[in-house]
Amino acid sequence: MTADPQEITLPVETGAGLAAAAGFEYAGVEAGLKASGGRDVALIHNLGPEFTAAAVFTSNRFAAAPVEWSRQVVSDGRVDAVVLNSGGANACTGPEGFQNAHRTAEEVGELLHAAAGDVLVCSTGLIGVQLPMDRVSAGVREAASSLASGAEADRAAAEAIMTTDTVPKRASVVLETEEGPVAVGGIAKGAGMLAPGLATMLVVLTTDASLPAEDLDAALRTATAYSFDRADSDGCMSTNDTVALLASGASGVTPERGRFEEALRQVCVSLALQLIGDAEGASHDVHVTTVNAATEGQALEVSRAVSRSNLVKTAIFGNDPNWGRILAEVGTTRADYEPERVDVSINGVTICRGGAIGEDRSLVDLAGDRRVEIAIDLRAGAARATVWTNDLTHDYVEENSAYSS
Amino acid sequence: MTADPQEITLPVETGAGLAAAAGFEYAGVEAGLKASGGRDVALIHNLGPEFTAAAVFTSNRFAAAPVEWSRQVVSDGRVDAVVLNSGGANACTGPEGFQNAHRTAEEVGELLHAAAGDVLVCSTGLIGVQLPMDRVSAGVREAASSLASGAEADRAAAEAIMTTDTVPKRASVVLETEEGPVAVGGIAKGAGMLAPGLATMLVVLTTDASLPAEDLDAALRTATAYSFDRADSDGCMSTNDTVALLASGASGVTPERGRFEEALRQVCVSLALQLIGDAEGASHDVHVTTVNAATEGQALEVSRAVSRSNLVKTAIFGNDPNWGRILAEVGTTRADYEPERVDVSINGVTICRGGAIGEDRSLVDLAGDRRVEIAIDLRAGAARATVWTNDLTHDYVEENSAYSS
Numbered sequence: 016m017t018a019d020p021q022e023i024t025l026p027v028e029t030g031a032g033l034a035a036a037a038g039f040e041y042a043g044v045e046a047g048l049k050a051s052g053g054r055d056v057a058l059i060h061n062l063g064p065e066f067t068a069a070a071v072f073t074s075n076r077f078a079a080a081p082v083e084w085s086r087q088v089v090s091d092g093r094v095d096a097v098v099l100n101s102g103g104a105n106a107c108t109g110p111e112g113f114q115n116a117h118r119t120a121e122e123v124g125e126l127l128h129a130a131a132g133d134v135l136v137c138s139t140g141l142i143g144v145q146l147p148m149d150r151v152s153a154g155v156r157e158a159a160s161s162l163a164s165g166a167e168a169d170r171a172a173a174e175a176i177m178t179t180d181t182v183p184k185r186a187s188v189v190l191e192t193e194e195g196p197v198a199v200g201g202i203a204k205g206a207g208m209l210a211p212g213l214a215t216m217l218v219v220l221t222t223d224a225s226l227p228a229e230d231l232d233a234a235l236r237t238a239t240a241y242s243f244d245r246a247d248s249d250g251c252m253s254t255n256d257t258v259a260l261l262a263s264g265a266s267g268v269t270p271e272r273g274r275f276e277e278a279l280r281q282v283c284v285s286l287a288l289q290l291i292g293d294a295e296g297a298s299h300d301v302h303v304t305t306v307n308a309a310t311e312g313q314a315l316e317v318s319r320a321v322s323r324s325n326l327v328k329t330a331i332f333g334n335d336p337n338w339g340r341i342l343a344e345v346g347t348t349r350a351d352y353e354p355e356r357v358d359v360s361i362n363g364v365t366i367c368r369g370g371a372i373g374e375d376r377s378l379v380d381l382a383g384d385r386r387v388e389i390a391i392d393l394r395a396g397a398a399r400a401t402v403w404t405n406d407l408t409h410d411y412v413e414e415n416s417a418y419s420s
Numbered sequence: 421m422t423a424d425p426q427e428i429t430l431p432v433e434t435g436a437g438l439a440a441a442a443g444f445e446y447a448g449v450e451a452g453l454k455a456s457g458g459r460d461v462a463l464i465h466n467l468g469p470e471f472t473a474a475a476v477f478t479s480n481r482f483a484a485a486p487v488e489w490s491r492q493v494v495s496d497g498r499v500d501a502v503v504l505n506s507g508g509a510n511a512c513t514g515p516e517g518f519q520n521a522h523r524t525a526e527e528v529g530e531l532l533h534a535a536a537g538d539v540l541v542c543s544t545g546l547i548g549v550q551l552p553m554d555r556v557s558a559g560v561r562e563a564a565s566s567l568a569s570g571a572e573a574d575r576a577a578a579e580a581i582m583t584t585d586t587v588p589k590r591a592s593v594v595l596e597t598e599e600g601p602v603a604v605g606g607i608a609k610g611a612g613m614l615a616p617g618l619a620t621m622l623v624v625l626t627t628d629a630s631l632p633a634e635d636l637d638a639a640l641r642t643a644t645a646y647s648f649d650r651a652d653s654d655g656c657m658s659t660n661d662t663v664a665l666l667a668s669g670a671s672g673v674t675p676e677r678g679r680f681e682e683a684l685r686q687v688c689v690s691l692a693l694q695l696i697g698d699a700e701g702a703s704h705d706v707h708v709t710t711v712n713a714a715t716e717g718q719a720l721e722v723s724r725a726v727s728r729s730n731l732v733k734t735a736i737f738g739n740d741p742n743w744g745r746i747l748a749e750v751g752t753t754r755a756d757y758e759p760e761r762v763d764v765s766i767n768g769v770t771i772c773r774g775g776a777i778g779e780d781r782s783l784v785d786l787a788g789d790r791r792v793e794i795a796i797d798l799r800a801g802a803a804r805a806t807v808w809t810n811d812l813t814h815d816y817v818e819e820n821s822a823y824s825s
Contacts, residue, residue: 076750076751076752076759077751077775108777109777141744143743143772143777249730250728250729251745252751252752253748325656325730326820332821333820333821338547339548340547342482343658345481346483348481371514371548372513372550407821408817409814411734411817415734416813
């Protein structure tokens with residue numbers, strides 16, 4: 016693991032140079048589920064020869080029907096396909112909603128000659144509305160008939176899971192090993208976090224590595240802990256968050272576990288940063304880093320508290336380096352520190368020193384860049400953690416008040 | 421205690437009919453501390469014959485200098501006067517800030533022939549800026565020379581502690597006893613909550629009852645638990661929150677403890693509702709009530725989680741009865757309930773029944789009234805709790821991004 020497990024040090028590709036994992040086909044089609052139009056049903060098919068998988072889900076107790084279904088599917092470590100839809104979360108939809116998720120898996124299974132019990136289902140959109148199943152079924156049939164391998168099909172799938180996203184999110188990295196290359200890639204939608212998690216984040220990661228399901232599960236939990244778990248756009252936990260990892264074994268290579276974990280983690284960090292970079296209405300990406308904490312958990316608690324403050328987030332929208340609002344949040348945590356020893360810097364300017372007035376706030380430039388770096392030095396140990404968040408803007412209020420989502 | 425300890429059943433006055441407690445003088449003057457102009461230094465003087473007092477403070481670990489000072493002052497149960505200023509929080513100001521709070525108390529003590537150690541100091545405004553002490557001193561002198569009894573002077577004091585408040589907040593109730601009447605009143609500023617608390621809420625409660633400091637302390641803790649602790653406008657805890665209760669004994673009456681507690685609690689509920697009704701930028705007051713919870717603590721946990729959701733708050737601003745966002749917050753709590761038995765109603769319409777789709781959302785009218793009632797029925801017991809909050813609006817973003825506060 017690198018010194019900072021949230022840093023990207025490998026050549027992670029996010030655009031044209033993206034290499035999709037071998038052994039997978041993708042599709043993304045327009046089924047008429049999204050009022051705004053565009054692709055809204057995605058299908059990802061593992062062609063094997065292996066079908067190992069792992070997944071993590073929202074910890075919300077009102078988990079959506081597809082989450083309840085998919086938890087059962089992945090429990091045996093085998094997944095043949097993932098079907099995803101935007102335009103409806105299928106959450107809080109009662110027994111009918113669960114039957115709809117089940118039926119979608121059965122339809123995909125029939126089309127792909129797989130067991131329904133090996134098909135993950137993911138949905139995103141408005142909570143509390145039944146899906147129009149005739150449209151979903153038609154979309155699934157069209158998706159199955161248009162499955163293809165390669166980066167273009169992968170992009171179509173990434174587009175089909177977009178809701179308020181303005182761009183598709185994709186990332187991949189190729190690991191060179193003595194046995195040959197191994198690809199690890201993924202697509203994502205929504206700005207989100209797991210456990211607690213928000214904003215209906217869906218992520219499907221694919222690799223052509225040959226790895227047992229237990230290794231995938233362990234790697235996925237580490238990777239999400241250092242990536243999606245630390246992205247917190249608006250503090251709200253979704254009913255639908257799902258991060259799935261499918262391995263086809265098509266490379267024939269079993270990479271060293273530490274190297275695979277590192278690659279997977281960095282793909283997830285890239286996707287998490289893309290989610291934050293496209294969060295609803297945001298005008299700044301804010302990196303809240305707590306350093307010199309007694310434990311990593313305490314560093315995370317402090318960074319998370321600051322990243323959830325509406326007063327901090329509105330100040331940043333206003334390009335106001337209001338460090339008093341930051342300290343006020345640090346003061347709500349139970350982390351070890353002496354108030355009169357805490358420093359706060361914004362974009363490298365230590366505007367608070369020893370819990371009191373530091374350098375002049377006029378030295379801080381917040382208007383020049385989308386990215387803002389807040390650093391809180393607790394002087395209580397050697398641990399660190401960063402939480403990525405956004406500012407709170409008029410556009411956030413507009414997007415979330417003017418439209419039901 | 422009434423069935424719902426958050427309800428007002430006594431004739432609490434908030435306007436012209438307000439009766440100030442006997443044995444107190446008030447003043448509010450303009451000292452040039454607030455950039456916006458207007459009164460900004462308030463003084464409240466207890467004339468006795470008794471000087472008992474209690475106070476509760478923010479639990480923020482970056483407590484402001486006046487909070488640190490006032491904690492010491494009230495620890496012996498005697499307070500002769502309270503001096504308050506807007507235009508600067510005197511928080512995160514280091515040793516110089518503490519010396520300034522101390523010096524202000526000394527100046528008040530000299531002017532009123534009281535010990536500095538019996539003078540509470542409260543400040544509100546921007547964190548991390550030193551107070552202009554020459555102006556504070558001049559303001560204190562002017563306030564001391566303009567002290568007067570009665571409702572008009574009480575109103576001047578209430579005005580002097582306003583920051584982004586648009587109206588002064590006052591409340592009083594007169595208890596009739598066999599020994600004669602007892603008045604309980606108070607002034608407040610800011611929308612706030614204690615432990616955790618927010619928005620630099622300052623409250624001074626005055627009574628002419630004759631009660632020992634221990635009784636005042638117990639009554640104050642109960643009253644704040646059912647009032648200010650359940651007002652949560654934006655989830656941010658302040659460094660300056662202070663609620664003080666001073667008793668002059670001027671009525672000569674020692675009321676029955678239960679009746680005094682009830683009166684004090686209802687004055688505090690009235691002030692808390694006034695704070696929510698005037699919260700920054702809000703267009704709706706939202707009452708989030710959880711009923712049939714296993715315990716009151718669980719009811720409070722659920723109501724508080726819902727009241728802190730930016731997605732719920734923006735939906736209400738948009739007059740959208742988006743119950744899915746409410747359930748998603750309930751799902752983050754550890755309260756006892758079965759998801760498939762939870763009902764949610766908005767303004768009396770049960771739009772979610774049994775954790776799934778209930779009555780049509782078009783039946784809910786949110787545009788007609790500033791007040792919105794959200795009720796969550798957990799069907800897990802008999803306990804209840806309400807948290808009062810606001811919607812999240814463009815004006816909130818504007819007020820908190822455009823101006824340092």
